[in-house]
Amino acid sequence: MAKGVKRILVLGAGRSSSTLIRNLIRFSVEEGYSVRVGDLDLALAQSKMEGFESAIASQGSAAFKLDAGDAAQRKSEISAADVLVSMLPASMHALVMADAIEAGCHAITPSYVSDEMAALGDAAQAKGVMLINELGLDPGIDHMSAMAAIDQIRDEGGQMQSFESYTGGLVARESDDNPWHYKFTWNPRNVVLAGQGGSATYLKNGGVELLPPHRLFKEVTRVEVPGEGYFEGYANRDSLGYADIYGLNAVDTLVRGTLRGVGFCAGWDAIFQLGMNRDDARLRWPADMTWRQFTAAFVPGCGPNSSAEDVAAGVERLTGADAETMGRLHWLGLFGEDPINFNFGSPAEVLQQLLEQKWALAPSDIDLIVMWHRFRYVDASGQNCTLRSWLTLRGEDYLHTGMSKTVGLPLALAARHIARGDWNFSGLVMPTERRVYEPLLAALALEGVAFSEDGGA
Amino acid sequence: MAKGVKRILVLGAGRSSSTLIRNLIRFSVEEGYSVRVGDLDLALAQSKMEGFESAIASQGSAAFKLDAGDAAQRKSEISAADVLVSMLPASMHALVMADAIEAGCHAITPSYVSDEMAALGDAAQAKGVMLINELGLDPGIDHMSAMAAIDQIRDEGGQMQSFESYTGGLVARESDDNPWHYKFTWNPRNVVLAGQGGSATYLKNGGVELLPPHRLFKEVTRVEVPGEGYFEGYANRDSLGYADIYGLNAVDTLVRGTLRGVGFCAGWDAIFQLGMNRDDARLRWPADMTWRQFTAAFVPGCGPNSSAEDVAAGVERLTGADAETMGRLHWLGLFGEDPINFNFGSPAEVLQQLLEQKWALAPSDIDLIVMWHRFRYVDASGQNCTLRSWLTLRGEDYLHTGMSKTVGLPLALAARHIARGDWNFSGLVMPTERRVYEPLLAALALEGVAFSEDGGA
Numbered sequence: 001m002a003k004g005v006k007r008i009l010v011l012g013a014g015r016s017s018s019t020l021i022r023n024l025i026r027f028s029v030e031e032g033y034s035v036r037v038g039d040l041d042l043a044l045a046q047s048k049m050e051g052f053e054s055a056i057a058s059q060g061s062a063a064f065k066l067d068a069g070d071a072a073q074r075k076s077e078i079s080a081a082d083v084l085v086s087m088l089p090a091s092m093h094a095l096v097m098a099d100a101i102e103a104g105c106h107a108i109t110p111s112y113v114s115d116e117m118a119a120l121g122d123a124a125q126a127k128g129v130m131l132i133n134e135l136g137l138d139p140g141i142d143h144m145s146a147m148a149a150i151d152q153i154r155d156e157g158g159q160m161q162s163f164e165s166y167t168g169g170l171v172a173r174e175s176d177d178n179p180w181h182y183k184f185t186w187n188p189r190n191v192v193l194a195g196q197g198g199s200a201t202y203l204k205n206g207g208v209e210l211l212p213p214h215r216l217f218k219e220v221t222r223v224e225v226p227g228e229g230y231f232e233g234y235a236n237r238d239s240l241g242y243a244d245i246y247g248l249n250a251v252d253t254l255v256r257g258t259l260r261g262v263g264f265c266a267g268w269d270a271i272f273q274l275g276m277n278r279d280d281a282r283l284r285w286p287a288d289m290t291w292r293q294f295t296a297a298f299v300p301g302c303g304p305n306s307s308a309e310d311v312a313a314g315v316e317r318l319t320g321a322d323a324e325t326m327g328r329l330h331w332l333g334l335f336g337e338d339p340i341n342f343n344f345g346s347p348a349e350v351l352q353q354l355l356e357q358k359w360a361l362a363p364s365d366i367d368l369i370v371m372w373h374r375f376r377y378v379d380a381s382g383q384n385c386t387l388r389s390w391l392t393l394r395g396e397d398y399l400h401t402g403m404s405k406t407v408g409l410p411l412a413l414a415a416r417h418i419a420r421g422d423w424n425f426s427g428l429v430m431p432t433e434r435r436v437y438e439p440l441l442a443a444l445a446l447e448g449v450a451f452s453e454d455g456g457a
Numbered sequence: 458m459a460k461g462v463k464r465i466l467v468l469g470a471g472r473s474s475s476t477l478i479r480n481l482i483r484f485s486v487e488e489g490y491s492v493r494v495g496d497l498d499l500a501l502a503q504s505k506m507e508g509f510e511s512a513i514a515s516q517g518s519a520a521f522k523l524d525a526g527d528a529a530q531r532k533s534e535i536s537a538a539d540v541l542v543s544m545l546p547a548s549m550h551a552l553v554m555a556d557a558i559e560a561g562c563h564a565i566t567p568s569y570v571s572d573e574m575a576a577l578g579d580a581a582q583a584k585g586v587m588l589i590n591e592l593g594l595d596p597g598i599d600h601m602s603a604m605a606a607i608d609q610i611r612d613e614g615g616q617m618q619s620f621e622s623y624t625g626g627l628v629a630r631e632s633d634d635n636p637w638h639y640k641f642t643w644n645p646r647n648v649v650l651a652g653q654g655g656s657a658t659y660l661k662n663g664g665v666e667l668l669p670p671h672r673l674f675k676e677v678t679r680v681e682v683p684g685e686g687y688f689e690g691y692a693n694r695d696s697l698g699y700a701d702i703y704g705l706n707a708v709d710t711l712v713r714g715t716l717r718g719v720g721f722c723a724g725w726d727a728i729f730q731l732g733m734n735r736d737d738a739r740l741r742w743p744a745d746m747t748w749r750q751f752t753a754a755f756v757p758g759c760g761p762n763s764s765a766e767d768v769a770a771g772v773e774r775l776t777g778a779d780a781e782t783m784g785r786l787h788w789l790g791l792f793g794e795d796p797i798n799f800n801f802g803s804p805a806e807v808l809q810q811l812l813e814q815k816w817a818l819a820p821s822d823i824d825l826i827v828m829w830h831r832f833r834y835v836d837a838s839g840q841n842c843t844l845r846s847w848l849t850l851r852g853e854d855y856l857h858t859g860m861s862k863t864v865g866l867p868l869a870l871a872a873r874h875i876a877r878g879d880w881n882f883s884g885l886v887m888p889t890e891r892r893v894y895e896p897l898l899a900a901l902a903l904e905g906v907a908f909s910e911d912g913g914a
Contacts, residue, residue: 198737207753207760208740210804212732214671215775219757238738275669280655281695283665296664300676303664318672347667 005059006033006419009077009105011066011096012087013039013048016110016136018399020085020408021048023447024415025055033419034059038066038077068092071099079103083418085411093117093133101129106418110136110407118428125427132429132436135414136407138167141391141444142256142371143245143430144410144437145451149375149389150246151434157380160251163242166223166233167371168259169403172394173228175365179328181261183361185395185403192277192352194258194268200235203243206252211235217269223259223372225390226452231370232265233257245432259370267328270319271351274298279348287343294350295334308335332358367395369402371451389453406449413443462516463490463876466534466562468523468553469544470496470505473567473593475856477542477865478505480904481872482512490876491516495523495534525549528556536560540875542868550574550590558586563875567593567864575885582884589886589893592871593864595624598848598901599713599828600702600887601867601894602908606832606846607703608891614837617708620699623680623690624828625716626860629851630685632822636785638718640818642852642860649734649809651715651725657692660700663709668692674726680716680829682847683909688827689722690714702889716827724785727776728808731755736805744800751807752791765792789815824852826859828908846910863906870900 008024010017017037024035035056039045045063049056056062067073068088078084078099084107086096093109094116100107101124113133124131134140146165153160171183184191195216202209211219220232239256243249260268271277275298285294286304292311296302299314306314312335316326329335332354342350361367371391379385395401410431417423417439431437444450465481467474474494481492492513496502502520506513513519524530525545535541535556541564543553550566551573557564558581570590581588591597603622610617628640641648652673659666668676677689696713700706717725728734732755742751743761749768753759756771763771769792773783786792789811799807818824828848836842852858867888874880874896888894901907 199732199735201738201740204757205760206762207750208742209754209757210732210735210738210740211757212671212730212735214669215730215732240740273669273672275656275667275672278656278667278669281658281667283658283667283697285665293664297666300661300666300668303662305663 006082007080008033008035008083008085008415008419009081010035010037010085010087011039011068011074011077013037013041013045013063014087015401016404016407017087018048018401018408019404020087020412022052022400023409023412025049025052025061027416028059028061029055031416031420032059033082033416035061036077036081037063039063040066040068068096075099075103078105081105083415084108085415090114094120097124097131100131101127104129106130108132108135108411108414108418110134110140110411112139113428113430121428128426130418130423130425130427130429132414132431135410135431137169137369137403137410138371140410140431141406141449142167143432144441145371145389145391146246146373147432147434148437148441149373149387150248153375153377153379153387158377158385160248160375160377161384162251162253162374162376163246163248164221164253164255164374165372166221166231166257166259168231168233168369170231170259170261170368170370171361172366172368175362175367176261178358179324179331180264180267180359182264183359183365183367184356185361185367185401188352188356188359189348192348192355193279195234195272196277196279198237200237200239202235202239202256203252203254208240214272217265217272220265221255221257225370225372225392226454226456228368228370228392230262231259231372232262233259233372234265253376259372263324263328266322266325270315270321270325270329273319274315276347276351279346282344282346282349284344285340285342285350289340289342290337291333291340291354292335292337294340298347311335361398361401363398365398367401367403369393369406386455387453388456389451391449391451393449405447409444409447409449410440413440413447417443463539464537465490465492465540465542465872465876466538467492467494467542467544468496468525468534470494470498470502470520471544472858473861473864474544475505475858475865476861477544477869479509479857480866480869482506482509482518484873485516485518486512488873488877489516490539490873492518493534493538494520496520497523497525525553532556532560535562538562540872541565542872547571551577554581554588557588558584561586563587565589565592565868565871565875567591567597567868569596570885570887578885585883587875587880587882587884587886589871589888592867592888594626594826594860594867595828597867597888598863598906599624600889601898602828602846602848603703603830604889604891605894605898606830606844607705610832610834610836610844615834615842617705617832617834618841619708619710619831619833620703620705621678621710621712621831622829623678623688623714623716625688625690625826627688627716627718627825627827628818629823629825632819632824633718635815636781636788637721637724637816639721640816640822640824641813642818642824642858645809645813645816646805649805649812650736652691652729653734653736655694657694657696659692659696659713660709660711665697671729674722674729677722678712678714682827682829682849683911683913685825685827685849687719688716688829689719690716690829691722710833716829720781720785723779723782727772727778727782727786730776731772733804733808736803739801739803739806741801742797742799742807746797746799747794748790748797748811749792749794751797755804768792818855818858820855822855824858824860826850826863843912844910845913846908848906848908850906862904866901866904866906867897870897870904874900
């Protein structure tokens, strides 16, 4: 690949692309590449490039209206690019990657490697094209920071015994004004459906464990993050698969999970026990239904005419909720007389409408990303050791949230590495590989995305 | 359709076909039709026809080896028949029905009308072919007995207020020698996965209610069946759809469910809470694992080395199981040292292996079918009334179980009605229609499948 000015193509300019696009344009003059940003919403793509007019003009960068379903447009854009960053929905990545291979264009995404994607590895190899996936926050920074620590422990002759890792997209203390300690910086629907994808499986003290969805928010691990205080973690779906991914086949504990503020899980467990987050039945609700009446639908023995007190007492009895948890449900307005105005849909859809109001990130709010790892190992001298490693990162503002920075920066930095010709890999490449994580973690640290470490609990 | 001797074709000679096939052959001479029975297992099909050699010979009836995936064989058999009874897996019915329409052959099945099946209605109508589905026990006898009562209440000027209905395939008291009061007369896998298909939705006291899967076995209704004592019912998935099916759009209570012996639901709830019935994660289990170690995998804090006492204490704490429930789990051997010999699979698959031993129907065992309806209505004089209606039916033996009789007899009787030319319907026909249920309920009563009624609780 020895064309003149390198061309980086970004497909998708949504919430997670803000910092990615800004970083790419900011360094485009110095490093000598152009950036094209395509989105179905042209104005959105243009807005993400604002403030860099002279850089844009000097490099011939531009926004354009993208119809991702239009194969001709997609192929024409991709064949004119040297590096593609796909921020399209995950289901489109294999399609776009196939175009990239055909065009001889390197491609990176923040999404998990699907089976379809994995099948493209050989073709990419043959064409000298590199495909890098799982290069956002989680998956992404988690892979890189974990493997850096694990490789170092091994390099020094240590034997891994245990790996625990939790990540959360949360709200910074200064913007935390609700008893759930949570606001949306991510797809609200995914948050409402959290845990419903299936049982969690992990390894603890030498035995495989399975936790069914309805117990996920009951079995919570307290996690201390120095400087930020305590959080609670609940287990993600498949931790066992990470034994192969990280080469941890002799450990006796292996758990990955999601972090939330203290008390969130007890509150969400109450909702989970009631079934208010279910998405498996779409119901016709009465036109004038109130939130109290909606809640009553999950409390056998209560009905549309039950009082708020009776419904609340039923919830307390069914879920075992304590006073603080009941306070969180009251704060949401679940026993109140506000009308719902939602005539047909699943409980999850109805609840999401409420949560989008209550947990909205205000324009002045600052979000907080927290990632926390704990490695236990026996060192070369036979000593039991603990290494704790954590990242906390605040957003700058409503546009450049912590989420947008931690998802976008690994992608931007990788795209620039490729444009500069620093990497000449081909085929499917993973961020767990030292040749990827070493330069990227160093570059992330310069952008303020840096881990702290100690030997603590 | 005015051929000579009518020809009835049965596809599938499994467990539920025994009584169907016997009834068809038994009346074949008197009513003048032949019967062909096809199954992948020719010996099985032949065994189901034993004892009627002269009837078989006189009518030219026969068993044959069927490869249901062989379209040429299927089409050739179907085009030579006047009435088809399909006992194939439900997923094959639409395919077989399409063949039947093409051949001008009437067709009946015990399965729910799928969307694919519904789409065949017009073509069947145009060809003068009748397709009758949902003609077994549940669905089947439930539809017919419920609609007979509802239509009678309406004919007499009554207004339906409430409909509750529960059905179970159980074991007769004289063969009930385990603390779960249950043995398999039905697909064990479906029993192990019970309730995991999704939330139950129903109407109670004027309000819609939703019960998530993990609470299904906690919210149990006690049902008294005169002569058989008490049972417990848990709600089936979608009761709300029956408002349209039975024309019950003004009732304030509408629940359908499954019956089990008293105590079963508390026991199954403990298993459900633990997640031991989950089918959403396939795990690699240690080669020498015991049942105690398997159970420990569902008890956070316990591991492969925990004692039986510790694992049992953990189960008690997590599930709130009382002494009787713990006794049921102990009876299954879940805390014992027997080896599992199951290296890879979901918890549901491991557990099914155990239950197939523990809940096996012995050759000398007698099963019991129980169906129970309760109708509440206001009669023409404005009086609040209750009608309770129930069916209990014991199997004859291991072959002609209550399950085989109640699934097979409605189909056999309908096939004979059609062969005799008593019905000249076309298109999709439902057992909820009076023209279907009236003659079939009368014929079922002659076979000993008869409902009792009272005005009781």
